[in-house]
Amino acid sequence: MKNYLKLLSMVAVIFLTVSYQGIAQTEKQMRVTFINPAKEETFWKMVVSVMKAAGDDLHINLEEIAVHRDHIKVMKIAEEVIQRKNPPDYLIIANEKAVAGDIIEQANAAGVKTMLIVNGLLPEQVAESGLPRQKYPLWIGTMIPDNVSAGFAAGQILMEKALSAGVKAKDGKLHVAGIAGAYATPASLDRVKGFEQAVRKFPDVSLKQVFPNSEWSKERAAEIAKGISERYPETAAIWAANDNMALGAMEVFESAKKIPGKDCFFSGVNWDPVGLQAVKDGKLSVSVGGHFLIGGWALVLLYDHYHGKDFNDSGVHIEQPMSVITDKNVDAYLDKFKNQQWEQIDFRLFSRTLNPNMTKYDFSLNTILGQQ
Numbered sequence: 001m002k003n004y005l006k007l008l009s010m011v012a013v014i015f016l017t018v019s020y021q022g023i024a025q026t027e028k029q030m031r032v033t034f035i036n037p038a039k040e041e042t043f044w045k046m047v048v049s050v051m052k053a054a055g056d057d058l059h060i061n062l063e064e065i066a067v068h069r070d071h072i073k074v075m076k077i078a079e080e081v082i083q084r085k086n087p088p089d090y091l092i093i094a095n096e097k098a099v100a101g102d103i104i105e106q107a108n109a110a111g112v113k114t115m116l117i118v119n120g121l122l123p124e125q126v127a128e129s130g131l132p133r134q135k136y137p138l139w140i141g142t143m144i145p146d147n148v149s150a151g152f153a154a155g156q157i158l159m160e161k162a163l164s165a166g167v168k169a170k171d172g173k174l175h176v177a178g179i180a181g182a183y184a185t186p187a188s189l190d191r192v193k194g195f196e197q198a199v200r201k202f203p204d205v206s207l208k209q210v211f212p213n214s215e216w217s218k219e220r221a222a223e224i225a226k227g228i229s230e231r232y233p234e235t236a237a238i239w240a241a242n243d244n245m246a247l248g249a250m251e252v253f254e255s256a257k258k259i260p261g262k263d264c265f266f267s268g269v270n271w272d273p274v275g276l277q278a279v280k281d282g283k284l285s286v287s288v289g290g291h292f293l294i295g296g297w298a299l300v301l302l303y304d305h306y307h308g309k310d311f312n313d314s315g316v317h318i319e320q321p322m323s324v325i326t327d328k329n330v331d332a333y334l335d336k337f338k339n340q341q342w343e344q345i346d347f348r349l350f351s352r353t354l355n356p357n358m359t360k361y362d363f364s365l366n367t368i369l370g371q372q
Helices: 002-026 042-058 071-082 100-110 123-129 147-164 186-199 218-231 243-255 273-280 291-306 330-337 365-371
Strands: 031-036 061-066 090-093 113-117 139-145 174-179 205-211 235-240 265-269 286-289 317-320 323-325
Touching: 031 042, 031 071, 031 291, 042 061, 042 291, 071 090, 071 100, 090 100, 090 291, 100 113, 100 123, 100 139, 113 291, 139 147, 139 186, 139 291, 147 174, 147 186, 147 235, 147 265, 147 286, 147 323, 174 186, 174 218, 174 243, 186 205, 205 218, 218 235, 218 243, 235 243, 243 265, 243 273, 273 286, 273 330, 291 317
Parallel strands: 031 061, 031 090, 090 113, 113 139, 139 317, 174 205, 174 235, 235 265, 265 286
Antiparallel strands: 286 323
16 A cells, blocks of 8 residues: 555656646746845745745746845835846735835836735725735735734733743733834734734733834844833733844843743744744743745745736735744754755645646645645
8 A cells, every 4th residue: 555655656746747847848937036125134034045945846037136124225126126128027025114015006017017925015005005906906916924813822822821930020910021023014013913912811911012123133122121121120021023032132131140931931923943942942932933934835826827827716815824833842843844944845736737636725834744
């Protein structure tokens, strides 16, 4: 039986390879440009690594143009790409500091298809630009993580662990503070929204304040944490909108001789390697993530769109769930992807063009882990 299954697997791989090669040989290579808004940050480095692995699998000519937290430069680069004599088939952007609306409008006017990932439009931008394929038909889709649920899950687990440890202030409540990302970044706003929803479920929790960190940086988070410890000295739990900021705050509390996971607690988002190690070490209560894979999934959707298999039956505004990693499952994840070898994922297996019998997309973590 095992030999029979192995034979079937080999036949499927051969068929998939032949089908893929046939498409590659009969049609010109599709070209995609991605404007990376924060090239120096671990999360965006992971996004690009995944996109490159997906691009290799799908024979996509992927161009990355990277800046670092400079929305004015992002606008200029987008204009240059859109106005090229031979622009890309697709332009992928993120709505960092609310720049995407103008880019989508310009690209549509120039006949360039756009895909929005990671950060969707703000409510006021949606009121102006609508949803994909409405006002701007060449804005073909948005794929973002469910940041509200992520913020909620991180906050809930953080507060449960802190309350279980009995770290309460003199007023009998757990004092919590938050460190968010940039003011005008949808991912941060939604994560904070979820966090505040979680706080309301805990009557024994007092949320002191949520502080913005426009750079999403560890260094600035450490400065904010110093201010928190001075202004709200009984704070025992810090919710952070990414792992990096959680670790920056953690260092401040450690310098004050406090022990993470015992008398102070922290949560993060992103599944940064250092964040996951902190989870393994018992210092970070939880990291919510997996959304760095969205760039790869977006390329799968664009590949299918390019080859006549439109993804609109799955929706053009897609909110991808994130997953929770705690001390209970961190080892299982690290066993698979500790070295971030994303080439282990065969992105061709997720394409409906290359798998005609596939009726719906399944980009879940369980499916990826099961593929290994």
